[in-house]
Amino acid sequence: MTLELPETIFRTYDVRGVVGEGFDVPQVEAIGRALGSEARERGATRIALGRDGRLSGPRLMDAMAAGLQATGLEVLDLGCVPTPVLYFAAHTRTDGNGVMVTGSHNPPDYNGLKMMVGGETLSGDAITGLRRRFRENRLTSGRGGRRDVAVSEEYLQRIVSDISLRRRLKVVVDCGNGAAGVLAPELLRRLGCEVVELFCEVDGRFPNHHPDPSQPENLADLARTVARSGAHVGFAFDGDGDRLGVVTPEGKPVWPDRLMILFARDVLSRRPGAKIIYDVKCSGRLGDAVRAAGGTPEMWLTGHSLLKARLKATAAPLAGEMSGHFFFAERWYGFDDALYAAARLAEILTADIRSPSEVFAALPDAINTPELRVEMAEGEPQCFMEALSARTGMFAGAQLTTIDGVRADFADGWGLVRCSNTTPSLVLRFEADDASGLHRIQARFRQVMQDVQPGIELPF
Incomplete structure (x- = not known):
């Protein structure tokens, strides 16, 4: 009987599922064969393989390695590393081929796969195409090897050679018991920071809080520790170290679209006129700031693989999204790397004569x-959006x-509704100059959405 690969585990940006529920060793090995x-059809001979700290990681990594080796690829086993280290190894050792076994910021019972072939992070049709390839038995056979390869030291040295801090910072680092704990504190110490560690022991149960810095409740421990310890800044990493959260010395979150203003100004000081890319969920203040800085x-579109592809296609030096993925192609490789982004932010803060509190407070806000x-x-979100798209005239x-x-961007703010690419849901976000503007824009969206689906329950 042929193994069935559930369609539901093939997502827009990656492969992901609850371990033991249609996503386990047999499925991962099969996907390895397809990948x-x-x-191999694209000419690859070797591929980098890493994993995060989830409890299911070792056995799923072995399954992926077996599948890859069965096609004749040589597998470079990186062990437990943050996802950016896998990307780094793919760029420097394997001509852009790599697989990361990671559940990212999802609950402990999840795991997944982020995949690169020939420098392209797979997304959309390229991911669903792996399922078709396996079902159609279009599989290559061979006998590949597997060997341990250590690249973390080279990765650290590369960042340290690029970043220069002009004064010493005291930082709190919250790794949420994720894979960033193996390197993030060490990196910041090598850059000259005084580091206070918080939940940096890798533990796939995530016993302290969920490793998702985009949610305010997951920053609470970091905020308290920063404020109590007198640190200059706090850094939070997601489960696999490709998304960054930041809090001020006062313990207030600095959301990624506002961090992008700092990053864009810095990059544009060396690359005047350059394109800066960001996703549809970001603040209108970001576009204004980019233009004001000469960019x-x-x-x-939202999605780390989609932004990476756009960055590459346009040769832009910087991209970022509201979820906390930052992509530096200026001085770096263009992949999302929260450790490198934290280092770049530390560099910016120490190059400014103002205190970090003053730097963050001066960022435009709404x-x-x-x-x-x-x-x-x-299936419902897609149907809803099709119907809503036919009513855009209501956003006069x-x-x-x-x-x-x-x-819909108005003179004093904007609103957004889109389909989530990870769960069957609609995602909304609103911004305005003042409370009355926010309420007016939300009322417009409420009217349009209730016209599409009378009785729909809205969280605003």
């Missing part, structure tokens, strides 16, 4: 909401962006 065959802002979700059944007076959902 290895794809890589060209471009709004793009009244905004976090991501709001409307849960639906499978707004500048519409429809590359990823519907975003």
Whole structure:
């Protein structure tokens, strides 16, 4: 009987599922066969393989290695590392071929796969194509090897050679018991920081808090520790170290779209006129700041693989998204790397004569909401958005962006509704100059959404 690969585990940005529920050793080995065959057809001979600290990681990593080796690929085993180290190894050792076994910021019972072939981070059709390839038995056969390769020291040295801090910072590092704990504190110490560690022991049960810095409740321990210890800044990493959260000396979160303003100004000081890319969930203040700094802002689709592809296609030096993925192609490789982003932020803070508190306080801000979700059944969000797209005339007076959902920008703020690419839900976000503007924009969206689906329950 042929193994069935559940369609539900093949997502827009990666492969992901609950371990033991259609996603386990047999499925991962099969995907390894398909991925290895794809890589071999593109001329690959070797591939880097890493994992995060989840309890299921070792056995799923072995399964992936077996699948890849069965196609004739040589597997470079990196062990337990943050995802950026896997990307680094793929760029420097394997011509852009790599697989990371990681559940990212998901609960402990999840795991997944982030995949690169020939420098391309697979997404969309490239991911679902692996399922088709396996089902159609278009598989390459061979006898590949597997060997341990240590690249973490080279990775650390490369960052330290690029970053220069002008004064000593005291930082708190919260790794949420994720894979960033193996390197993030060491990196910051080598850069000259005084480091206070918080939950840096790798533990796939995540016993202290969920490793997702985009949610305010997961920053609470970091905020208290920063404020209590008198640190200059706090850094939080997600489960596999490719997303960054930041808190001020006062313990207040600095959301990624505001961090992008600092990063963009810094990059544009050396690359005047360059394009800066960000996703549709980011603040309108970001585009204004990019223009004011002499750059060209471009709004793009949400998703780390989609932003990476756009960065590469446009040769832009910087991209970022609201979830905390930052992509530096200026001085770095263009992949999302929270450790490197933290180092770049430390460099910016120490190059400024103002205190970190003053730097963060001076960033343009607005009244905004976090991501709001409307849960639906499978398939419903897409149908809803099709119907809503036919009613965009109800957003009269707004500048519409429809590359990823519907975003309506008014003179004093904006609103967004789009399909989540990870769960069957709608994602909404709102921003305005003041509370009355926020309420007015939300009322407009409420009217349009209730016209599409009368009785829909909205979280605003």
